[in-house]
Structure formats: C-alpha cells, structure tokens
Amino acid sequence: KAGVTQTPRYLIKTRGQQVTLSCSPISGHRSVSWYQQTPGQGLQFLFEYFSETQRNKGNFPGRFSGRQFSNSRSEMNVSTLELGDSALYLCASSLNPMGNQPQHFGDGTRLSIL
Amino acid sequence: TQLLEQSPQFLSIQEGENLTVYCNSSSVFSSLQWYRQEPGEGPVLLVTVVTGGEVKKLKRLTFQFGDARKDSSLHITAAQPGDTGLYLCAGYSGYSTLTFGKGTMLLVSP
Numbered sequence: 220k221a222g223v224t225q226t227p228r229y230l231i232k233t234r235g236q237q238v239t240l241s242c243s244p245i246s247g248h249r250s251v252s253w254y255q256q257t258p259g260q261g262l263q264f265l266f267e268y269f270s271e272t273q274r275n276k277g278n279f280p281g282r283f284s285g286r287q288f289s290n291s292r293s294e295m296n297v298s299t300l301e302l303g304d305s306a307l308y309l310c311a312s313s314l315n316p317m318g319n320q321p322q323h324f325g326d327g328t329r330l331s332i333l
Numbered sequence: 334t335q336l337l338e339q340s341p342q343f344l345s346i347q348e349g350e351n352l353t354v355y356c357n358s359s360s361v362f363s364s365l366q367w368y369r370q371e372p373g374e375g376p377v378l379l380v381t382v383v384t385g386g387e388v389k390k391l392k393r394l395t396f397q398f399g400d401a402r403k404d405s406s407l408h409i410t411a412a413q414p415g416d417t418g419l420y421l422c423a424g425y426s427g428y429s430t431l432t433f434g435k436g437t438m439l440l441v442s443p
Binding site: 223254260261262263264267275277309311318319321322323324325326327 | 364368375
C-alpha cells in the first residue's frame with residue numbers, strides 16, 4: 220500500500236515569491252493535515268482538511284492557505300514568502316478527522332527561502 | 334494553549350545502554366502517541382496509549398502513560414544504533430487536534 224506522497228521534496232524560493240506544495244494521502248484516507256517543522260519550534264499544526272473542508276487551523280498568518288480536492292489530495296500555498304518560512308513542511312493523512320487517529324506522515328517538502 | 338514538554342532535548346549514548354525519555358504536560362490528554370523520525374523522513378507512529386497507568390511494550394521499547402494522563406515516558410533497553418532518531422510525543426485532548434512536543438534527539442553510537 221503506497222504511503223503519503225509529498226511533492227516536491229526540495230524547493231528553493233526567494234522572498235516575496237509564492238509556493239504550492241502537494242500531498243497525496245494513503246488510498247482511502249480522507250483526512251489530511253499539514254505541519255511546519257523547524258528546529259526551534261518543532262512540529263506546528265497548520266491546518267486539517269476532511270471531505271474538502273477545512274476543519275481546523277493553527278496559529279499561522281493568512282499567507283498560509285490550503286485546499287483539498289474530491290480525491291482527498293491536498294495542496295498548501297504560501298504567498299509572499301519570508302525568510303522565516305524556511306522549514307520542513309509535513310503532510311499527514313488518516314482515515315477520519317484527526318482526533319486520536321494515527322497520523323501517517325509523508326517525508327516532507329524542504330523549503331528554503333533565500 | 335496546551336504544551337507538551339519533552340526531556341531531555343538531546344541524548345547521546347553508547348550501544349547497549351538504557352535510556353528514558355519523558356513527555357510532560359499540565360494538561361490532561363485522552364490519548365498520547367509516540368513517533369520516531371529519522372533524518373530525511375517523516376515521523377512514524379510507534380504506539381498510542383489511551384488509559385491512565387497503561388504500559389505498552391514494543392520489543393526493547395516500553396511506553397507508559399501516567400495515572401493522571403498528563404505525562405508519558407519511553408524507556409529503551411539496550412539501545413542500538415538503529416534506535417537513533419528524533420522521538421516525538423503527541424497528545425490528543427478531545428479538542429480535535431494533536432499537540433506535539435519538540436522532541437528528543439537520540440544518538441546511539443556503536
């Protein structure tokens with residue numbers, strides 16, 4: 220069974236640009252969550268989508284947005300990139316909305332802002 | 334805001350040693366998960382504990398959930414280089430999202 224797939228694996232952007240990251244969940248999983256991981260802050264929750272609807276949102280500025288498609292694939296977008304947005308962005312899927320469901324993570328997209 | 338504090342932040346030991354990693358909070362969690370993340374990969378779930386006082390064993394790893402469901406520990410017996418990685422705890426309190434600790438980075442040298 221294929222795992223969670225995130226593309227691209229690495230991305231280099233400059234300040235002010237925007238970026239779109241993609242996540243394909245495990246087949247049959249309908250919930251997708253996004254996290255930002257940095258050495259200083261650890262794993263921070265960005266948002267969760269279930270059945271194409273955003274269920275929860277973390278404490279991030281409006282420059283961070285996302286969406287989920289009918290096939291459960293999800294994308295997140297960051298506009299007007301800042302140096303502090305450099306991080307590993309992780310996507311996780313689960314059968315149902317997060318709760319205490321096991322989260323199946325992809326290997327992440329490493330975003331570097333120059 | 335619910336916080337999970339993990340200690341120690343870093344641990345460097347020799348193969349064969351035992352170690353314990355702690356995950357503490359002032360909040361009560363209905364369940365707690367432990368993940369291990371290896372360099373260049375996403376976290377992988379090791380175990381979920383849901384009952385206060387619960388102890389779960391996974392080969393050389395022993396997980397315990399505190400009686401009050403505010404803390405948890407992970408004990409590794411006879412550590413091996415393959416145990417190297419970032420250990421993360423994550424708690425669910427019923428408010429629909431998981432709260433992650435910042436992790437304990439474990440390095441086991443041969």
